[in-house]
Amino acid sequence: MTAPPHDARRGTSGAPLPDTQRGMRRRNLSRVMHAVAAHGPLSRAAVATRIGLTRAAVSTLVDELIRSGLLDELGPERPGKVGRPGSALAVSRSGPAGIGAEVGVDHLSVCAVDLRGEVRARAVRQGDNRGRAPEPVLKELIALVRQVSSEARLAGLRPAGLAVAVPGLVARGTGTVVRAPNLDWNDVDLSALLPDRLPLTVDNEANFGALAELWLGDEVPQDFLHVSAEIGIGAALVVDGRLLRGTRGFAGELGHVPVWPDGPACPCGGRGCLEQYAGEEAVLRAAGLDPGADRVGLLAERAAQADEHVRRALHGAGAALGIALTGAVNLLDPRSVVLGGALSRLAPWLLPSLEVELGRRTAGTGCDVAASGLGSDGPLLGAAHSVVRAVLDDPAGAAA
Amino acid sequence: MTAPPHDARRGTSGAPLPDTQRGMRRRNLSRVMHAVAAHGPLSRAAVATRIGLTRAAVSTLVDELIRSGLLDELGPERPGKVGRPGSALAVSRSGPAGIGAEVGVDHLSVCAVDLRGEVRARAVRQGDNRGRAPEPVLKELIALVRQVSSEARLAGLRPAGLAVAVPGLVARGTGTVVRAPNLDWNDVDLSALLPDRLPLTVDNEANFGALAELWLGDEVPQDFLHVSAEIGIGAALVVDGRLLRGTRGFAGELGHVPVWPDGPACPCGGRGCLEQYAGEEAVLRAAGLDPGADRVGLLAERAAQADEHVRRALHGAGAALGIALTGAVNLLDPRSVVLGGALSRLAPWLLPSLEVELGRRTAGTGCDVAASGLGSDGPLLGAAHSVVRAVLDDPAGAAA
Structure with missing residues (x-):
């Protein structure tokens, strides 16, 4: 697990902790947790070196974290090392857990992740959710959450929060799905429909x-810049290790960046948006295929079989992606572009034309494009880990 | 002067101050300076209320700032107010000053701004800098900086730093202009050419x-999102009160967002970039005018006279801006778009077609567009104020 340098003064929410003695203590507790989570098992002395506090100060912090059940003492380290043997510390396997859930267009999934980042329980339900009302879909999701939560509890974990990924725009800092076109949900307040x-x-x-x-x-x-697709095309920008959400939480709508401004009308009201060229349905149409259950799987399979129609459709989608990404790269100057979700499976056939367009249009200032290794699990894992990160960011709050 | 809520933990550079007792003191000194700068004159008690520290703590901080010459005591407040009369505090008029400079395509300008934000000295030199080597241009700039600095010193100010605005890409955190196409400068290290x-x-x-x-x-x-133009078109994104600079410092290249991907070739290597439709030279060409000295003035004058060619050219430029901004708004979700610099003078004729394109392409998720009130002075003032802000952000460092 890559451990990004962490600004302990801000939690995952971006809200600064108070700048007082107590706030400083909470931030230092967080520094200890992050150090052990990223580099553990570690001795107290190694933690002190990593975070730049005295060993005495670290010991007090560690004792508090052990009492709260967030850190475990693994017993004395093996002999042979220099100095007095210290007891190695590790993040607890039986403390708080993050419950992640995903409302997909054709599936629901839920998982529980412990503080070490391990998936400890998981449940999936396949089925088309397009056009279904929110209530029955969420009822099924709640059943999966309960199943995963009780599995987690049996394993000694304590669910600390639920994070739900949805294929649509969410109003920043709320539980409201403003618009999920492929579910046909508008202004659905999930916090009112999920148990509190x-x-x-x-x-x-x-x-x-x-x-x-x-x-x-x-x-x-x-x-x-992380680009993903299920039926629509979305993106998310990470800057200095933090998400750029936009004023209302609507940032990253790459799917509606104009590619050919006089192109086909888009349900968004625009014309020639990227989704009209590189969205799943557009690609299936261009390839002469019917939208079925596993649309991306079908495209990947046919492309691997060298189906000329499918390859040509994906070539065109890659070129459109390259043009839209030219705009994004010019505006945002990211270090790299990562194709995630469904796009990672289609990357071998999208990348050549994508890179040609992006390369020739951003000569000298371009950036690397790569496929994600996480595949379609990304959003679900990100949701569960966001709960875990909130615990690491403010362990005192989680223990309370 | 609008006072944005300030995160005293980060300076203008974005670097967090150390999280120690001493760091906390430096941050609290900054809080006092920002409170007085934004809302002064203020009594010690009013400062304490604003920043949430005890009056005793504030008094110690204020005494240090007065000793350093950053705050002035204005004498007892007028009677009639409740409680013991306090002495009002104001930011010093004779402390550090920020020297701002601008290398424009057809001018050089320099100004000195005091801690209160007032411009106290200023010098401008008109003249075409296109195609001139960096050395003679910077020699002239240095002469202007010296003139303005000695005027500032005569007024009792102490120049605390020099900030230079250039019409090109600057490598983040360096003094190197990587590319300024309209000056024809490439990889020019200003820190080696300006006195240290x-x-x-x-x-x-x-x-x-x-x-x-x-x-x-x-x-x-x-x-x-702030959009500006001199000959090229640039943009800058402010998120949560901070600039989004991009990995290499190249963010905001709105001028090279593709508008019509099969359009005219652009010197950047791309095709159909925004600058090919809305850059000054493209607009002059579309209007059938020769590029002269005051190109924007000429366009504004002719448009005001209802010159049909000019109005049609600006209508087309506005539409292209609207298409490029559709992409930017979809990606970034800013609260508003501000047209600055030369664009603010042309706004009356650009805005109608711009707003039509942006409005119909971002139905329901669009954002306001307005012209800046600062006009073409923005970059110069921003440069000088950046030095002043650095002093307010870390007064202990400035006094040292």
Whole structure:
């Protein structure tokens, strides 16, 4: 797990902790947790070196974290090392857990992740959710959350929060899905429809996918644009290790960046938006295929079989992506672009034309494009890990 | 002067101050300076209320700031107020000053701004700098900086730093102009060519223009996209009151967002970039006018006279801007778009077609567009104020 340098003064929410003695203590507790989570098992002395506090100060902090059940003492380290043997510390396997959930267009999934980042329980339900009312969909989701939560509790974990990824725009800092065109949900307040036993976070799937990439990806930079697709195309920008959400939480709507401004009308009201060229349905149409259950799987399979229609459709989608990304790269100057979710599976056939367009249009200032290693699990993992990160960011709050 | 809520933990550079007792003291000194700068004159008691510290703590901080010459005591407040009369505090008129400079395509300008934000000295030299080598241009700039600095010193000020705005890409955190196409400068290290008596900052003119808007504009939100133009078109994004610079410092290249991807070739290597439709030279060409000395003035004058060719050219430029901004608004979700610099003078004729394109392409998620009140002074003022802000952000460092 890559450990990005962490600004302990801000939690995942971006809200600064108070700048007082007590606030400083809470931030230092967080520094200890992050050091052990990223580099553990560690002795107290190693923690002190990593975070630049005295060993005495670290010992007091560590004792508090052990009492709260967030850190475990693994017993004396093996002999042979220099100095008095210290007891190695590790993040607890039986403390708080993050429950992540994803409302997909054709699936629901839920998982529980412990403080070490391990998935400890998981449940999935396949089925088309397009056009279904929110209530029955969320009823099924609640059943999956209960199942995963009780599995987690049996394993000695304590669910600390629920984070839900949705394929649509979420009003910043609320539980309201403003618009999820492919579910046909508008202004649905999930906080009113989900049980309030757990603290709830709701966010766009592209945002959680980008966070998963940041937290779990291999050698991921702190500045990148994460592009994902299910039926629509979304993106999320990570700057200095933090999501850029936009004023209302609507940032990252790459799917509606104009590519050919006089092109086909888009349901958004625009013309020639990227989704009209690189969205799943547009690609299936261009390839002469019927939208079925596993649309991306079908495209990947046919492309691998060298189906000329499918390859040509994906070539065109890649070129449109390259033009839209030229605008994004010019505006944002990310270190890299990561194709996540469904796009990662289609990357071999999208990348060549994408890179040609992006390369020739951003000569000298371009940036690397790569496929994510997390595949379609990104948003679900990002959701569960966001709860875990909130505990690491403010362990005193989690223990309370 | 609008006072944005200030995160005293980060300086203008974004670098957090150390999280120690001493760091806390430095941050609290900064809080006092910002409170007095934004709302002064204030009594010690009023400062204490504003920043949430005890009156005793504030008094100690204020005494230090008075000793350092950063705050002035104005004498007892007028009687009639409740309680013991306190002495009102104001930011010093004779402390450190920020020296701002602008290398424009057809001018050089320099000014000195005191801690209260007042311009206390100013010098301008008109003249075409296109194609001139950096050395003679910077020699002239140095002469202007010396003239303005000695005027400032005669007025009792102490120049604390020099910030230079340039019409090109600046490598983040360096003094190197990577590319300024309209000057024809490539990889010019200004820190090697300017005298090192003052701490130097170099940045893109759009970035300084956006900061000026943030610091000096009327009712400016903390999240906006600032679009400016001289010959090229640049933009700068402010998020939560801070500039989004991009990985290499190249963010905001709105001028090279593709508008019609099969359009005319652009010197950047791309095709159909925004500058090919809305850059000054493209508009002059579309209007059938020769590029002269005061190109924007000429366009504004002819448009005001209802010249049909000019109005049609500006209508087309506005539409292209609207298409490029559709992409930017979809990606960034800013609260508003501000047209600054030359664009603010042409706004009356650009805005109608711009708003039609942006409005119909971002139905329901669009954002306001307005012209800046600062006009073409923005970058110069932003540069000078950036030095002043650095003093307010870390007064202990400035006094040292």
